[in-house]
Amino acid sequence: MSAPVLQVEGLSIAVRREGRRLVLTHPTNFALRAAQTTAIVGESGCGKSITALALLNLLRPPLSIAAGRILLRGDNEVQDIAALDPGSPAMRDVRGRQIAMVFQDPMTALDPVYPVGDQIAEGLRRHLNMPRAAAIERAVTLLRQVGIAAPEKRVADYPHQLSGGMRQRVMIAMAIACAPRVLVADEPTTALDVTVQAQILDLLRELQASLGMACLFITHDLGVVAEIADDVIVMYRGTIVERAPVADLLGGPRHPYTQGLLASLPPIDGSRRSLRPIPGQVRPPDEIATGCPFVDRCDRALAVCASIPPPVVALSASHSAACHALAMAG
């Protein structure tokens, strides 16, 4: 297996609220490899989006990185993104050049007053010192690459002149413009219709195959995970509860939360067998838990679960889950 392009070690994110510091994600470790897609799944508030933002050092106060390292491996050096100042020139050299991001809502992520071609060209001019004309020409090529028809005309369009699917394609063109090593995509298809979502997922897969980027894909949709991911990380209340290659995770989930998520989905064979929802709801992050984050909704909770954080149990070389019940089962 190739060396990871990006390695996250002990990353923890906190929010400052009324003078107190509240930890939102507990020390998190994962690695992204070239040409591989890792998906982070979880429900709202599990910490998946702030983890994505942290990789680009885009957290703004009151959010901040509380601890940990984000190591980006270049050709001959390793850089710790977490140690860089978010507004520093060094960080700006990384952002868009080494790591790029695709956001959920292209309408708010694109600037409404500039033509899309200029927005794509901006990164090329900043990072690769291209003259404007050459950068615009390259933008046309990129638009063609992401499947936009008549790109030489579209390059002069403003975001409002494009449909939702086309805007998301523009965002992707912008992200891949400088051939980054890492692409972070935060729910890039959630706002799209299913037929357009299918187009965008196919596009992302093709681009990754041809460009070899490492990709971190944030989503709440296990169906999308099945389509795009090689490896999956499941988060619950700021903690990684399970991780595995996609086939193992969807085919044989081991953590009670992951099992509950899959049992909450309508059966894929179209049968009407009743759903088994997870009882209760996610507790707010300010209710500090000492034990397992899932203890209050878990049907296999033991006495120990309420007081001691669960150990990470290795179920195979690539599959692990954080659960007392699994640890006891051996």
Place this chain on the structure above:
Amino acid sequence: MSLLSATDLAVHYPIRRGVLQRVVGHVRAVDGVDLSIAAGETLGLVGESGCGKSSLARALLLLHRPTRGRILFNGGRGATPIALARQPPRALRRLRRHMQIVFQDPYSSLNPRLRIGQALTEPLRAMGIGTAADRLDRARAVLDAVGMPADAVSRFPHEFSGGQRQRIGIARALAPEPRLIVLDEPVSSLDVSVRAQVLTLLQTLQQRLGLTYLFVSHDLSVIRYLCDRVAVMYLGRIVEAGPTAELFRSPLHPYTEALLSALPLPVAGIRRQRVLLRGDPPSPMTLPRGCAFHPRCRFAQDRCREEAPALRAHIAGRAAACHFAPELGLAGAPTMATA
């Protein structure tokens, strides 16, 4: 026996331009829909954003006046069907107790300044149901039916989570003891685990109270799970309708086929042959000539560019609006067996 039926229903919104706000055209959000909902069934209405499914659902309840068409509500038990669009406002208000709606967004569909008790009893008062004490009893009973504590009546919407607010929205719809409930994307804004709770609740309520549902959604997997019959909408028209299992197994309309093939399933390793649609749906302001789907259809012929196909029955109980419907041999939803 159909509980509610619509014939040639249309909802056109005027487009106004300029200082004088002159009408320069119309968005044909719903454009000639025939639909009937049988008592006790769940009919799914599926389509992508902008296809007119919410406009249709609201027009069926006369929440806005349709531009044209007829809606018959069949109160049953020997009563003559009532033409809803012809009812004067006062009569319509009394009829509303039979037809209720649950909205997508549980944050904006509850008034933040009203306690839950008021939010539930106020509509009953407007419909002239019971005394104040009766109405409060009713509010407590429906809250209990949706699994909420009785003390919720004295609390405000902001004290509840999204899933709880959607339960309150369902309780409000149940309060006047309706025959029909329109569910307009009721679980789309909920997390997966909470969504399953609400779907299970809707099923239980239907069995217990004999409710009829019109379930509007863009989510095919939820539609497949909950609905007896499905109507697929595209650009203001119903392009296919039929029993759920059959429609998913062997769709008759190319658009249904494309929707089914785009459905992401939580199973690894299905690298299936997808029927990708070209481009985006055209704007409902400028509908294409002929069949509205022809610019994106892989089977389109000259006839499709000229002549709009009517929704007609091809097989018993199944209808499609396509000139070539039964002969296309379209693929159904992927199953485990074909994976």
